[in-house]
Amino acid sequence: MGEAIVVTSGKGGVGKTTTSANVGTALALMGKKVCMIDTDIGLRNLDVVMGLENRIIYDLIDVAEGRCRLNQALVKDKRFDELYMLPAAQTKDKNDISPDQVRKIVEELKPDFDYVIIDCPAGIEQGFRNAIAGADHAIVVTTPENAAVRDADRVIGLLEKTNISQPKLIINRIRPNLLKSGDMLEVDDIIQVLAIDLIGIVPDDEDVIKAANQGEPTVMNPNSRAAMAYRNVARRILGETVPLMHLEEKSGVLRRMRKFLGMG
Amino acid sequence: MNVKSLVTIKGVKDGLVFLLDDDCELDALIEELEAKLQKHEQQLAGPIVHIQIKLGARQLPEEDRERIRSIIRKQGNFVVQSIESDPPPVGPADYSSYKVETVTGMVRSGQTLEHEGHLLLLGDVNPGGAVRSTGDIYIMGALRGVAHAGCAGHSEAIIAASLMKPTQLRIAEVISRPPDEWASGESWMEYAYLKDGAMQIDKTAHLHHIRNRVLQAKGV
Numbered sequence: 001m002g003e004a005i006v007v008t009s010g011k012g013g014v015g016k017t018t019t020s021a022n023v024g025t026a027l028a029l030m031g032k033k034v035c036m037i038d039t040d041i042g043l044r045n046l047d048v049v050m051g052l053e054n055r056i057i058y059d060l061i062d063v064a065e066g067r068c069r070l071n072q073a074l075v076k077d078k079r080f081d082e083l084y085m086l087p088a089a090q091t092k093d094k095n096d097i098s099p100d101q102v103r104k105i106v107e108e109l110k111p112d113f114d115y116v117i118i119d120c121p122a123g124i125e126q127g128f129r130n131a132i133a134g135a136d137h138a139i140v141v142t143t144p145e146n147a148a149v150r151d152a153d154r155v156i157g158l159l160e161k162t163n164i165s166q167p168k169l170i171i172n173r174i175r176p177n178l179l180k181s182g183d184m185l186e187v188d189d190i191i192q193v194l195a196i197d198l199i200g201i202v203p204d205d206e207d208v209i210k211a212a213n214q215g216e217p218t219v220m221n222p223n224s225r226a227a228m229a230y231r232n233v234a235r236r237i238l239g240e241t242v243p244l245m246h247l248e249e250k251s252g253v254l255r256r257m258r259k260f261l262g263m264g
Numbered sequence: 265m266n267v268k269s270l271v272t273i274k275g276v277k278d279g280l281v282f283l284l285d286d287d288c289e290l291d292a293l294i295e296e297l298e299a300k301l302q303k304h305e306q307q308l309a310g311p312i313v314h315i316q317i318k319l320g321a322r323q324l325p326e327e328d329r330e331r332i333r334s335i336i337r338k339q340g341n342f343v344v345q346s347i348e349s350d351p352p353p354v355g356p357a358d359y360s361s362y363k364v365e366t367v368t369g370m371v372r373s374g375q376t377l378e379h380e381g382h383l384l385l386l387g388d389v390n391p392g393g394a395v396r397s398t399g400d401i402y403i404m405g406a407l408r409g410v411a412h413a414g415c416a417g418h419s420e421a422i423i424a425a426s427l428m429k430p431t432q433l434r435i436a437e438v439i440s441r442p443p444d445e446w447a448s449g450e451s452w453m454e455y456a457y458l459k460d461g462a463m464q465i466d467k468t469a470h471l472h473h474i475r476n477r478v479l480q481a482k483g484v
Contacts, residue, residue: 146391150373153390157372193390193408195370 002033004106004116005237006135006164010151012122014143015172018208018218020119021049022227023139025217026234028083032114035074035084037106039131040121041097044088051215052077052085061089064101070108079220084113094126099133106134115237124158132159138167139199144174144185153194168199170233175204176247200233202226203247270296279314279345282336286320290328294335301339312341319349351416359418362399371395371409391431400424410434413456424455424468438463 007020017040024036038046041060047053058073063086070086077083086105089096109116120131132138138159142152152169159167171187178184191198205226211218219227219234225245232242270285270293284293301308315336324332324347333344362381369385371377373392377385382399389395393409398416400423407425412434414421419436433440433456440456440463453468466473 150392154373154392157370157375157393160372192406193388195388 002110002113002115003137004110004118004135005137005139006118006120006132007139007141008120008128008131008155008159009122009141009148010124010155011142011148014141014148015202016122016141017045017049017119018212019139019141019170019172019202019230019233020117021046021212021217022219022230023233023237024115024117025050025077025080025083026219026231027115027117027237028077028080029219029231030234030238031082032238033082033112034115034117035086035109035113036117036119037086037102037109038088038119039102039127040119041088041127041130042090042093043121044090046085046119047075047087048215049212050077050085050217052087053215056087059087059089060102060105061092061096063105064097070105094121094130097130099129102130103134124155128155128158132162132164135164138164139170140167140194140196141170141172142190142194143172144179144187144190146185149185149190149193156194156196167196169194169196170200170202171198172202173204174201174247179247198244199236200229201244201247202229202233203245271300273300276316279316280342282315282317284317284319284322284332286322290322290324294331297332298335301335305339308339308342310341312343314345315342316345317347319347321350323349359399359420364400364402370405373409389430397421419458419461420474422455422457422471422474424453424471426453428454428456428465433463435463 007016009016020036024034028034036046037060038044039060047056052075055075058068062068063070063073074084074086077085106116106118118131118135121127140152140155142148156167169191171190175184179186187201203225205218205224207221207224208218208226211221218224219230221227229245232245235242270288272283274281274283317332329347332347336342336344364382364384365379366384366386367377367379368387370387371389371393373390375393377395379397381397383395383397383401385395385401385403386405388405389403389407389409389411391408394412395401396412396415398414398418400421401411401413403425406427407430409430410432411423411430413423414436417436421435423433423435430442433442435456435458438458438461454465455468455471456463456465457474
């Protein structure tokens with residue numbers, strides 16, 4: 001029996017879909033059987049980020065309304081044999097499906113997969129309630145901005161009222177140079193306010209934008225720092241203990257050497 | 265024997281006011297209300313009349329209010345506009361009778377913790393969250409949201425917090441907005457109180473200046 005994990009944030013644009021795509025792909029990269037569900041009905045993006053848009057035949061609403069069987073709607077990834085995606089409908093809206101229908105679909109997927117990753121829409125209305133309906137765990141994504149932290153706090157409060165276990169936190173799009181100059185919220189300050197376990201910090205990385213536009217999740221690029229961070233998140237989900245990555249810019253051999261000699 | 269009427273009907277500019285006795289049994293009150301309406305059925309008929317109902321000091325749950333509403337609605341042309349009780353009386357006497365109650369947990373954005381009496385909160389109040397209490401508020405944790413002590417009107421209430429970083433503080437009717445009015449963030453525990461109607465902040469060690477129950481510590 002697999003686990004269902006919802007990726008949520010409250011605020012839009014903090015990287016829920018990017019996180020879903022990358023964590024899902026990273027888990028598949030580690031040999032797990034993964035299904036990603038896009039619940040952002042009417043504004044679906046996960047298929048675009050994954051580069052699977054042109055393979056969609058049926059969607060979540062078709063399954064919910066019985067127009068097709070569940071495995072007919074699953075889109076198999078082009079890179080991995082054991083990575084699937086259930087796309088959202090683009091022509092409907094959030095009210096066209098109920099939390100119970102989503103829960104039924106997730107329950108149906110869990111025996112066949114190790115992980116079911118549910119990509120949640122922004123907001124705390126119907127779409128949010130649909131997305132969290134079938135989830136066992138939750139990952140809350142935030143960025144080091146006050147507005148995003150506020151919304152994350154609100155969402156954590158709502159999650160705590162459900163039977164989802166303690167949500168985990170990803171702090172996304174950290175810009176090390178702003179951190180250094182003190183112009184950005186510190187990781188520690190965010191954790192102090194939100195008071196939940198951190199499962200990853202992801203630096204802001206141009207590769208993420210490039211990769212998303214090419215329909216290729218960043219984790220596939222071994223040179224990207226964000227990719228490293230997402231792989232670490234996946235390893236922590238699998239239960240490994242992985243130290244948080246250092247956020248300073250890549251240091252050259254010379255600088256590392258100097259640091260080692262105590263001159264840095 | 266002349267019994268005091270339980271239901272008094274008064275005419276005002278925009279309708280009728282029903283003054284209901286707040287001392288008797290509810291059933292007796294409802295009986296008399298029904299009787300009175302029946303007796304005057306002919307007199308009261310006519311165009312639509314707006315009714316205000318005053319319960320006095322009596323506090324009623326929604327189902328009893330609905331009972332009263334449905335009786336009055338039987339008179340076809342009556343429209344119940346409001347059912348009001350007097351606000352519960354406040355006074356220094358019942359403030360001193362408040363007990364401290366402990367609540368454990370976090371108040372997150374969008375959540376409100378309401379409390380009667382003194383509140384000891386073990387946990388944080390985050391920005392966007394609020395705690396309201398009729399008595400004092402003591403927070404063993406960080407206060408980053410809104411706290412309203414003495415929200416029923418007691419201006420002697422205080423707000424104390426291990427880390428005082430509120431978005432807003434309210435005591436009784438006074439609202440204060442840091443850091444425009446006062447700055448904080450000291451490393452010692454602080455409390456807020458009202459002095460001549462203005463919000464003041466001081467360290468908790470000075471609390472005995474305004475609360476004068478002197479502690480008799482044993483020792484040499």
